[in-house]
Amino acid sequence: MRFGGYEPDELLGHGGYASVYRAHHRDGGADVALKVARAHRHRLAREFAFAARLDHPHIVRMHRLGDGWLTMELARGGTVTHLPGREDRLRALTEIAGALDHAHRRGIVHCDVKPSNILLSRDDPQSPALLVDFGSAHALAEDVWHHPGRADASLPYAAPELLTGHPPSAATDEYALACVCVELVIGTPPFAADTAMDLVDQHLHAPVPRYHGRVDGIPHAFDSIVAKAMAKDPDARYRSCTEFMGLIARALSR
Structure with missing residues (x-):
């Protein structure tokens, strides 16, 4: 009754500020x-x-918003990391690139893209x-009125401009999508560190790692494409997420 007639059946996971359940309506x-x-x-x-x-x-479909709860489309397949093959992972990321571009055309930045x-x-x-999870999202129109300050993003995928x-x-x-792409193709995000401070420093100052010659099956083009998508200067990145993923998919299919 607390959730507008929805009854929780199974805990699916915990996030930073909320818990998600599979639920049914009475x-x-x-x-x-x-x-x-x-x-x-x-x-x-x-x-x-x-x-x-x-x-x-x-993009996940929203259903109802209540007092401290919401209901939305139920995703039954787990996270993208459950996909076993590179081809399926790249297809999924290409779909997400299209979703992000759709949001951007409507003036919304997700700000927490991660697996x-x-x-x-x-x-x-x-x-x-x-x-899913637009809890950290930002409306571009907000910049007209106030400075957003430091965004609440996940450090392994956080662009330099968010951190500053x-x-x-x-x-x-x-930038975040490029970090996710590296993780799903290579096995780890581009940057890793023992402390949050060191991880922030790498995003701000370290060159993007190169994988050609160190990881089997990774062409030189992959490194060049990822480096541009993760440029420290946002204006130096690709014009869209779809353009980035299209280039990645072609580079890895050769």
Whole structure:
């Protein structure tokens, strides 16, 4: 009764400020994902508002917003890391690139692109990928009124401009997508460190790692494409996430 007639059935996972359950409605219908805030309820409302403004096959569909909870489309296939093959992983990332470009055209930057926010709609390697969790999202129009300060992003995928308190842009999501791409193709994100301070320093100052010659099957073009998508200067990156992933897919198919 606390959740507008939705009843939790199974805990699916915990995030930084909320828990997600598989749930059903007492009056029937398909199962949904029920997200319940443990803190920062305003982020839940923000997440719902941003995602509900978007209509794309690879962005999770929102259903209802309550007092400290929301319901949305249930993704049954786990995260993109569950995909066993490179081809399927690249297909999923290409779908997410299209979803990000759709959001950017509508003035929304996700600001927290990472593997755990890319889910599969079904337990099937050919299942569509879904971009979830707009709790850290940013509206470009907000820059007209105030400086956003440091965004709440996941450090292994955080673009330099986020870490230095500059306003995010579409290029910010492209940087994060490039980090995710490296992780799914190579096995680890581009930068890793024992402390958060060291990881931030690498994003800000270290050159993007090169993998050609160190990892089997990685062409020189892969390094060049990733380096441009992860340029320290956002203006030096590709014009869209779709352009970046298109180049990556071609480089790895040769």
